[in-house]
Amino acid sequence: MTHLPLDCLLLPEWLVPVEPAGVILKNYALGIRDDRIALIAPREQALKVPCADIRELPNTLLTPGLINAHGHAAMSLFRGLADDLPLHVWLNEYIWPAEAQWVNEDFIRDGTELAIAEQLKNGISCFSDMYFYPDIVCQQVHSSGIRAQITVPLLDFPVPGARNSAEALRQGLQLFDDFKQHSRLSIGFGPHSPYTVADQGLDNIVMLAAQLDAPVQMHVHETATEVQQSLDKYGERPLARLARLGLLGPRFQAVHMTQVNDEDLALLVQSNSSVIHCPESNLKLASGFCPIERLWNAGVNIAIGTDGAASNNNLDLLGETRTAALLAKAVAQSASAIDAHRALRMATLNGARALGLDSQTGSLEVGKLADITAFDFNDLSVQPVYDPVSQLIYAAARNCVRHVWVGGKQLLKDRQLLRMDEEKIIFTSQQWAKTIANKSKA
Numbered sequence: 001m002t003h004l005p006l007d008c009l010l011l012p013e014w015l016v017p018v019e020p021a022g023v024i025l026k027n028y029a030l031g032i033r034d035d036r037i038a039l040i041a042p043r044e045q046a047l048k049v050p051c052a053d054i055r056e057l058p059n060t061l062l063t064p065g066l067i068n069a070h071g072h073a074a075m076s077l078f079r080g081l082a083d084d085l086p087l088h089v090w091l092n093e094y095i096w097p098a099e100a101q102w103v104n105e106d107f108i109r110d111g112t113e114l115a116i117a118e119q120l121k122n123g124i125s126c127f128s129d130m131y132f133y134p135d136i137v138c139q140q141v142h143s144s145g146i147r148a149q150i151t152v153p154l155l156d157f158p159v160p161g162a163r164n165s166a167e168a169l170r171q172g173l174q175l176f177d178d179f180k181q182h183s184r185l186s187i188g189f190g191p192h193s194p195y196t197v198a199d200q201g202l203d204n205i206v207m208l209a210a211q212l213d214a215p216v217q218m219h220v221h222e223t224a225t226e227v228q229q230s231l232d233k234y235g236e237r238p239l240a241r242l243a244r245l246g247l248l249g250p251r252f253q254a255v256h257m258t259q260v261n262d263e264d265l266a267l268l269v270q271s272n273s274s275v276i277h278c279p280e281s282n283l284k285l286a287s288g289f290c291p292i293e294r295l296w297n298a299g300v301n302i303a304i305g306t307d308g309a310a311s312n313n314n315l316d317l318l319g320e321t322r323t324a325a326l327l328a329k330a331v332a333q334s335a336s337a338i339d340a341h342r343a344l345r346m347a348t349l350n351g352a353r354a355l356g357l358d359s360q361t362g363s364l365e366v367g368k369l370a371d372i373t374a375f376d377f378n379d380l381s382v383q384p385v386y387d388p389v390s391q392l393i394y395a396a397a398r399n400c401v402r403h404v405w406v407g408g409k410q411l412l413k414d415r416q417l418l419r420m421d422e423e424k425i426i427f428t429s430q431q432w433a434k435t436i437a438n439k440s441k442a
Helices: 071-078 087-103 105-120 134-144 164-179 199-212 222-235 237-243 262-271 280-282 292-298 317-332 338-345 349-354 388-394 421-442
Strands: 007-017 030-031 036-042 054-064 066-068 123-129 147-153 185-193 216-220 252-256 274-277 301-304 372-376 401-406 409-413
Touching: 007 372, 054 066, 054 388, 054 401, 066 301, 066 317, 066 349, 071 087, 071 105, 071 421, 087 262, 087 421, 105 123, 105 134, 105 409, 105 421, 123 164, 123 401, 134 147, 134 164, 147 164, 147 216, 164 185, 164 199, 164 421, 185 199, 199 237, 216 237, 222 237, 237 262, 262 280, 262 292, 274 349, 280 317, 292 301, 301 317, 301 338, 301 349, 317 338, 317 388, 338 388
Parallel strands: 007 054, 066 123, 123 147, 147 185, 185 216, 216 252, 252 274, 274 301
Antiparallel strands: 007 030, 030 036, 054 372, 372 401, 401 409
């Protein structure tokens, strides 16, 4: 054991490292030095190590910081704007016109700030974003202290901030260069979907992603309609087309995958691609069900994402994970499908693996980054506690999130944001709502 002084020593009731799987440590301590976890040891042993900042955390569960593996942060400003509509109507008639009218640098700055603040309060230490003006998103991530993967959105038609996919690609390459040394930011490519990017654009992404070892995140098999249109146009399912073009692989993140047949499953397994499951958005848009128990048993890495708040309508990854676990049981017709420990793994280490960050974060292990969430189990709604992981997944709510650390720095303390002005963020969001509502009525 090291005897160098610690910056901070946390003394929770329970500690769930996630790796090794299924372990719950009771009366253990976690020590932080610089940005890393420096110590995990029984409480009495840990207290012998010099430390000026010792935190008693009674009735508290420590887990790795939650990882929201897919979302569109600034769309939080469209939360509740167009509800109860099928995906293609929602996109074509409401969301894309609203984006064309409203999305500019200020919208992205304010919407991303709102999303980051909400995510930190929900126990999320790292998120993936696919939205316009990614340079502005990077600035917000940098100043907030959160960790993120920013994927540059690529579509074959003009979008806010880019006239075409070639311009968006150039912006992405510049960002990749600007942030390659950043400790909390990774840049990737975000081709929107198989139906919005043609083969040539995908060929360019395959080439650049290979050169830069960059991740690629894409909405894939989100609806049955998308699959049928691909069969009509290309004579093959979208995933088969992406495999033929060389997109699949360990850095490929397939978001949604509500339509999975035996051939799709074989392609995911062979390529070692990750699937990012967004159950609440899929349920709300009636897009379908991703068969995650079947994927898990085949060896596919499955992470959890909230999608954007315009189609969810929140960025509550804990609630999302509960929905994922419950839905998995119904889809598999098995009460033992995706138990609580596996659900937590999807929301932490599997998310890190999907984003290519699993050597750095996603589990509480000595040497890894100190990305940590503390859940307060003092509330009557989580009494009594027999199994803290079961309680977290099936009974706790996001207001149980008490503290969050990212890279050893505390960003949420006693449910208060330490680096962000919550009142100002709420006021700014309300101003956007007034502007958008008034103009929409005009």
